[in-house]
Amino acid sequence: MTEKRKEKLFLQGNEAVVLGALQAKIGLYTGYPITPASEIMHGIARTEVPFFQAEDEIAAILSLYGASMTGAKAMTATSGPGFNLMQEGIGFGHRTEIPAVIIDVQRVGPGTGMPTRASQGDIFASCVGSAGDFFPIVFSPNSPQEAYEFTIHSFNAAEESLSPVIMLLDAYIGHGYETVMKKEIPLKTRKQFLTKTRHFTSLVAEDGIPKTTDRLAYRRVTKRLKEKQLSVAKHYNFYDYHENKKSDTLVISFGSLSRAVAAFKDKFSLFRPIRLFPIIEQLKTISKKYKKIIVAEMNEGQYATLLESFLKREVKRVPITGGEIRLAEVRKALLK
Amino acid sequence: MKTEDYKRKEVRIRWCDGCGLYMIYNAVCAELAELNFPKKDTYVISGIGCAGRSSGYFDVNSLQALHGRTIPVAVGIKEVKPHAKAIVFSGDGDLLAIGLNHLLHASRRNDDIKVFCSNNEVYAMTGGQRAPTTPIKRVTTTSPYGNQEPMINIKDIILSHNNFFARSSTAFPDHLTRCVKEAMKHKGFSFVDIKSQCPVNVGRKLGMDVAKMLKWYKERFKIKENVKDLKEDELGIIKR
Numbered sequence: 001m002t003e004k005r006k007e008k009l010f011l012q013g014n015e016a017v018v019l020g021a022l023q024a025k026i027g028l029y030t031g032y033p034i035t036p037a038s039e040i041m042h043g044i045a046r047t048e049v050p051f052f053q054a055e056d057e058i059a060a061i062l063s064l065y066g067a068s069m070t071g072a073k074a075m076t077a078t079s080g081p082g083f084n085l086m087q088e089g090i091g092f093g094h095r096t097e098i099p100a101v102i103i104d105v106q107r108v109g110p111g112t113g114m115p116t117r118a119s120q121g122d123i124f125a126s127c128v129g130s131a132g133d134f135f136p137i138v139f140s141p142n143s144p145q146e147a148y149e150f151t152i153h154s155f156n157a158a159e160e161s162l163s164p165v166i167m168l169l170d171a172y173i174g175h176g177y178e179t180v181m182k183k184e185i186p187l188k189t190r191k192q193f194l195t196k197t198r199h200f201t202s203l204v205a206e207d208g209i210p211k212t213t214d215r216l217a218y219r220r221v222t223k224r225l226k227e228k229q230l231s232v233a234k235h236y237n238f239y240d241y242h243e244n245k246k247s248d249t250l251v252i253s254f255g256s257l258s259r260a261v262a263a264f265k266d267k268f269s270l271f272r273p274i275r276l277f278p279i280i281e282q283l284k285t286i287s288k289k290y291k292k293i294i295v296a297e298m299n300e301g302q303y304a305t306l307l308e309s310f311l312k313r314e315v316k317r318v319p320i321t322g323g324e325i326r327l328a329e330v331r332k333a334l335l336k
Numbered sequence: 337m338k339t340e341d342y343k344r345k346e347v348r349i350r351w352c353d354g355c356g357l358y359m360i361y362n363a364v365c366a367e368l369a370e371l372n373f374p375k376k377d378t379y380v381i382s383g384i385g386c387a388g389r390s391s392g393y394f395d396v397n398s399l400q401a402l403h404g405r406t407i408p409v410a411v412g413i414k415e416v417k418p419h420a421k422a423i424v425f426s427g428d429g430d431l432l433a434i435g436l437n438h439l440l441h442a443s444r445r446n447d448d449i450k451v452f453c454s455n456n457e458v459y460a461m462t463g464g465q466r467a468p469t470t471p472i473k474r475v476t477t478t479s480p481y482g483n484q485e486p487m488i489n490i491k492d493i494i495l496s497h498n499n500f501f502a503r504s505s506t507a508f509p510d511h512l513t514r515c516v517k518e519a520m521k522h523k524g525f526s527f528v529d530i531k532s533q534c535p536v537n538v539g540r541k542l543g544m545d546v547a548k549m550l551k552w553y554k555e556r557f558k559i560k561e562n563v564k565d566l567k568e569d570e571l572g573i574i575k576r
Contacts, residue, residue, distance in 0.1 A: 028415050050415045055441040059408035062401060066381075066412020069399055070420070074412070092402050197375055199344070199392045201400040209347060210392065 007182040013173035016144040016180050017077065017103055018043035020151025024187060027072025028052065030060040032082060035115045036171040037105035040077040057082035061089035064100040064164075069200055071190075073155055077103035080113065080122055084129070090164050091130030094225065095202040099158035099190060101151070102166045105174040108323040117323025118171035120255050120298035126166045127277045127306070133222055135229035137161060137236065138277040140168045140254045144178045149185065150274065153236055156188040161232035168276070170298070172256035172325070230278055238274035241286060250290040251334065252283075252307065257298050257320055260330045268294075268334070276303065279310045287311050294318055294334065298325070339366045342375070344395040351386060354539075354546035356506035356532025360454050361390055363509075363516045364425065368396075371520060377420045379413050381406045383430035385461045386534075387454045390425045404435030407442045410449045421450070421520075428455040428469040432488050436468075439490075443497045443525050450519050451527045453490075456534035464537030475541065490529060491566060495574060500526035502573040503566055506533060507553035511571060518573050531557065531571075 011019065017040050021029070029044040030052040031037075044051050050067075054060035057078055064074040078086065083104045093100055106122050108114035126138045137157050141150040150167055158165040199208035204218045211217040240258075242265050251268045253261040258272045269290065273280050287293055293315040295304035301317035308315055318333045342365040351357050368378060375396045382391035384403035391398035401409045410422035424431075431439055431453050442449055458476055459465040465478040468488040475482055494501040500522040502515040512530065519526040533539065533549040544552060560572040 028412060030412065030415075052411060052415050054408065054411075055437055058405060059411070059438050059441070062405040062408035063412030063415070065399070065401075066379075066409035066414075067416045068412075069379075069397065069409075070413055070417050072416040088402055089405070096399070197344075197396050197398075199398045199400075201392060202402070203400065208392065210389075 009180045009182070010177060011144050011148075011180045012039065012175055012177045013144040013147040013169055014039035014105065014175070015043055016148035017151045017169070018047075019180065019182075020148040021075055021155070022047065022049070023185070024152045024155035025073060026075055026155070028064065028067035028074040029076070030054050030063045030074070031076050031078065032057050032060050034079045034082050036107055036174045037077040037079050037103065039174070040103060057085040058089065061086040061100070061102070065089070065093060065096070065098045068098045068100055073099070073101075073159070075101040075103065075155070077105065079105050079107045080109040080125075081111070083122055083125055087125070087129040090136070090166075091132055091134055092202045093164035094130075094134035094136070096200045097162040098200060099162050100164040101154045101158050102164055103151070104166060104168050106168060106170040114323045116171060118256060118298065118325075119321075119323060120168070120170060120257065121302070122168060123276065123297070123299060123302035123306070126168060135226050136166055136277055137163070137229065137233050137275065138166045138168060139236075139238070139274060140276045141173065141274060142255050142258050142272070143173060144176065145180050146274070147173055148180050149183060152185045152187070153238075156185075157232060157236050159188045159190045160235065161229055162190060163229065168255065170256050171323075233275065233278045236275055237280065237282075239280045239282070240270070240272040240274070242270040244269045248291040249294060250287060250292070251294045251296060252303075253296040254303070255298070257296055257325060260325045260327055261296055261334070263327060264331070264334060279306065284311065287313075292316065296320060296330070296334065337369050337372055339369045342368045342395055344393055347392055349393055350389055352536050354533070354535040355386065356456065356530070356534070357387055357390065357454055359506045359509060359512065360425070360452060360530055360532060361393060363513050364423065364452060365394070366513070367516045367520050370517070373421055377417070378423070379410070379420055380423045380425055381409045382424070383426040383435065385427040385430050385459065387425060387427040387430065388461070404430050404433070405438065406430065407435060407438040407449065407451070411442060411447055414448055422448070424449055424451045426453060427460070428453055428457070429459045429467045432468050432490055440493060443494050443499055443527070446497065446499060446524045448524055451525075452516070452519070453527065453529050454532045455529050456532050456538060458534060458537055460534045460537045464541060487568075490527070494527045495576060497525070498576040499524060500575055501529070502527070503529045503531070503571050505531040505553050505557050505571055507531075507550045507557070508559060508571065511559055515573060522575065
């Protein structure tokens with residue numbers, strides 16, 4: 001009985017991330033204070049995990065790569081403004097193929113916006129924020145329990161794909177307290193990638209030799225990276241699908257808003273991607289059954305825009321913005 | 337081990353003929369060989385610019401970081417591998433302009449990182465623009481009527497945290513070797529400012545070839561021993 005009680009904890013989403021990171025055997029945490037992500041740093045600072053409070057978010061993300069190139073698992077957490085500063089580093093991580101985990105506890109932006117209020121405004125930033133072509137893996141859990149589990153999945157996906165993996169939370173999940181059950185999740189570790197001396201560079205290079213004017217080398221490298229990301233993503237094909245035979249409408253939502261949308265499962269079929277990118281392939285076949293597709297999200301329709309090009313059909317946007325979710329407003333918007 | 341053991345053989349070095357970087361690169365490789373430091377515990381980080389390619393020329397674990405972001409990478413390495421040697425090899429634009437914030441804070445924290453700054457007083461790779469290290473009145477592509485901005489005083493920034501500071505020049509190879517040696521030996525943050533010739537973006541524009549540039553450097557700078565402070569035209573080592 002006492003054993004079981006230990007497995008059950010009452011945590012906020014940010015604390016659940018710390019729990020997950022410890023279970024994933026994190027080797028370095030770096031970060032810069034920012035609301036609403038700071039509790040992750042507070043939690044790590046109280047453990048024995050090496051911890052570096054950086055001078056800015058740029059230093060935070062680059063120091064992850066320093067730790068990670070030695071073989072350690074590394075993580076940082078931030079929110080919108082810091083996430084923007086990290087963008088150059090995220091593209092860099094994809095090209096140099098160094099794993100890392102980045103937690104973005106989203107708040108209302110752009111700029112300083114509404115620092116304590118929840119948002120899902122960083123969807124574009126998480127998939128196309130950096131310059132050039134890259135193919136990120138992005139998760140969006142909707143509870144402290146999932147924040148804990150998907151922190152571990154993020155580490156696994158990063159180790160497997162050798163790329164920075166992003167997990168999007170928001171102020172609701174980050175600060176909201178719920179029960180978290182500990183769970184066995186097998187850990188993945190990259191193959192030793194420092195058997196001999198190695199040069200990491202974000203120049204277009206093959207085997208550490210830069211080929212900066214070779215168009216064919218660029219295409220080969222990009223093709224290999226794309227295929228790698230898509231094939232690793234298949235191991236993390238997480239989504240929720242609730243089919244309602246009476247409805248001809250599919251409502252797509254994710255993150256904290258999906259908790260409010262779940263209240264309408266008697267009226268609609270519901271789809272909740274937990275892996276936002278690469279977009280879940282099954283959505284193509286599932287969406288064919290429905291006359292109408294609604295995408296509800298806490299921004300002006302970022303994921304909807306990307307889904308339209310993915311599904312090659314029009315979707316209805318339901319933006320729930322301003323940092324708060326009111327059930328009555330969600331109902332009105334969905335039924336309109 | 338020999339100096340050559342620390343040089344990566346399969347890569348062609350792309351620096352211009354007569355560039356000062358060759359000498360700094362040689363001096364660092366020679367010192368690593370002298371220390372016989374194990375390759376697996378040696379990390380060389382470079383940034384962007386002419387010095388940016390340098391990390392790829394070392395046969396140790398190396399990383400070419402983003403512009404100005406060399407020091408955070410070295411900090412990350414030292415956090416998880418405190419016994420490793422983290423060497424930052426970069427240029428003045430990279431370290432002292434875009435990367436100054438990181439340099440300042442690593443100096444404040446006294447992180448055990450060895451920084452070798454190849455200082456050619458311009459942004460050379462991008463076409464010889466004015467840098468924070470460009471002297472007053474110097475004509476560059478972005479100061480065609482002569483530079484009016486004062487130089488950055490990196491020496492006092494480093495010394496304000498009581499860290500190791502050395503200034504040397506590629507025109508004085510023996511002094512350069514000694515500075516590299518002392519910096520490697522020093523426990524804690526060390527910064528070596530190496531005045532280095534750029535025959536293409538400085539020399540050609542001011543009407544000098546490599547030989548003339550080295551002579552010019554020899555006239556401009558004087559070596560000082562056992563000093564507590566250095567003037568702008570003096571080379572030396574300060575340990576506090």
